[in-house]
Amino acid sequence: MREFDEDVVIVGSGFGGSVAALRLSEKGYRVRVFEAGRRFEDADFATTSWQVRRYLWAPRLGCYGVQRIHRLPHVMILAGAGVGGGSLNYANTLYEPGESFFADAQWPRGIDWRSELATHYATAKRMLGVVEHYPHTGPVERIMAGAAADLGVAESFRHAPIGVFLGMPGVTVPDPFFAGDGPDRTGCTLCGNCMVGCRVGAKNTLMKNYLALAERQGAEIEPLRTITEVRGDPRGGFLVTSESSGGWLRRRQRTIRAEQVVLAAGTWGTQQLLHRMKASGALPHISDTVGRLTRTNSEALDGAVATRVPDTARLAEGVAITTSFHVDERTHVENVRYGPGSNLMGMLATVLVPGDRGPLGRVASLLGRLVRHPLRQLRLGSLRRWSERGIIALVMQSADNSLTLSLRRRLGRDILTSRQGHGEPNPSYLPEAHRASKAIAARMAMETGVPAEARGSWPEVFGIPLTAHFLGGSVIGESAEHGVIDAHHRVWGHPGLHVVDGSAVPANPGVNPALTITALAERAISHWPRRGEADQRPPQPSG
Template structure:
């Protein structure tokens, strides 16, 4: 084991997604010596997958030699999609940057008594929009026109609007000097409208965290160490961490020659995402490394109450690919929001995870019956040829109050889900099926459900939240109003695990804004002796 006590850090950040990247930049700007540990690899634009068939560059599974940007974690009550790599979820997300509008989020009882969150977060949402380069999508093709038609049929035409996206919409394919940060950022290339954003942008147009927060953090001296997995965090002296911490990490995915390393740091920021942070907190509390952590670790886990459906046209010459991953949004009611999604020409393999549209009780039986009724549609081995070009995927999200618990499995370091108080996340949202059915009629095709949702009864989410939520006391949450872990000094959590409620929209901007707000309370590093 290599110890680095002589290179004591001011802050060590675990994770480089939206919460970790904000922490890296803001702490480095305040004069602190900062390092970031990221379990995934670092990608150049040319490293991303060209199509979804390139599983080695797309999927994450280090035990199988896969070190891509997308991790799939199947759990009993939900399947979770999450981003991996330097830049975290920004590598694979759909670029959409929404400010939550529902009071279900801002006034949820879990945190409502701590602040007027709509007012407190407003300036930080503005900062996050500026940093992530939010602009209004200007696409208006068949996919967007279909979305307007669905909204009109639902009686909410005014609820349709183009998305705010984090994409450089300059001249397509033309590279220019940094257009965002007065030349302090990297050169950027205008979006070429390929629609493959969620496979990883190969053209330099997507405003990933590598292009803004992390790039600027490095300019202020922050160091980023890729392919490092944290295995232990323990106080370096006094039990409350006020003397700092020793953080142990190993080379990701290795069984031998793991390059175990210990870093000594005055403070730690956890930002490994809801699954990663919750797993690490459970491990540290149960092993005795951080025994003072709240017993609420793993509670109040949200799925953003999502369902994923699709509609495919029967017209072989149709082209429903949008310019970028997500271009339109519809709010059919106060609690519900749905978007159109595309993976471009490279997304045909995604057709394998969709099957007949089902709903209500007995979904497995309905699923099989539809296959019997239309065997040529579902059993034809070439059915996915051109599927992505002829299909619109819909992500339907709600801000309703459903939740789960994440607990350690009996064996290994896996997490398992348990039912929590109140309703569990449902795999069937009637509004989602209605959207798919209406869209299918409009484009002249057929609707589809996720096969996992139909057969397993478990929803799929790309927006897992909670597990280390904000609370008034350690009996109610894991962190306080400033994202400080109860029971410890200089231990912050700044990712989606602290989020106390479903946001009902894609949460990336909210995670960023909440991290900005948390880091605004950390004072600058005191000046040393002259």
């Protein structure tokens, strides 16, 4: 008789893991969720991004915040940490992708994926409390509309769909989403600090919906536990080993046995585990395609900043992302803001340099601007009230480009590295992002009456773009020769192991991917049988 500590262990508590926790608990499974990050109540979040220990994730340095930063040779990655994963520090922006996403050749044939996912997108929107159009118009929204008009794409301008409880600002009411089964909620105050962590209680994080309801169904969540190994057990199921996050000496390592495992540690965490477990032999049948089709959403983070805070235009007031437009059919631009005082991420910003020049040319261009206009660049580059002087331009593309990730041994540790992959080269900069940022800067100057300039990022100067939407690498495929998981998100060769997070996404959506990850997870878990019932999913081919 097989005895398991848990029916299902879920690694990670972001959008995929949270869906799995709720839906599998509803189906009668004993569920345990391990999360590397800490658990936050609303009052635990940083008041501004300068509270580094509450904002940044670097546990070995005593920082247990919500913002992870990873680096690869071809991209710098911004990700989330904590119970609720990326929902804690994302910008609440919940778009559906366009047709090109569903037309990508990587999707397994025989399924109309857009139609297949339609009901699951609807469920995800209901669960995440999507407001289809941000209802407020202020100076930033007018600047974005004007920039779209100046670029000749006014018809593409729209207000963003957001996952925020607007309500009465600052007023707490009983759960308005789940017939009283969810937590009390407080109306949004438009403080702008969505991405630092919502202290108001207005942001529809996963702790306000999926995870709160999952715990009511009996799911257990263990924060500050990092999974170090998932190993197939000859007796059946998997041995899952965890340790204290950030521990130097007292790691408190522990192993439990689970019948099934769901990997939902985000693209970075899930890929790292799969690569390591394949290399060590703990999960020897993982597809050789692991790491391929890793996507960055073909993304860049540029923007515009004024030389001083405008007297009348309150640029930092509002939800983090409120509007968007399309520069062309595959390039999507959104405004992003931080609230007053949250100026730390301004350290990444610098002069917008011509991306078509080589490394020396980009550095020379930057130095030339600093030498020719030292006082202006000093004002533009100052972190003082940076969030109140600028607009970040988040630019995403549905282009077919990718990286291939693999393990590299360095200083006695296995780390992820990257090389160019399938399709177009993953871009080191986006000319469309530069065009959009310049248009936004021109409109900002016109709207506020204060001189403004387009800005880039320090990594981009060295040919390394920024992305907040790291995807793929463990993608859906028709067979182990085409992907890591099957159409039901079961790992090829290890069918009791599942991948249900952004690493399963096979193509660049060109929009914020949170809604798509949630819909894919809803679909995957909908096909699981109830505990004790027959599994109607077709078995994977043997051998």
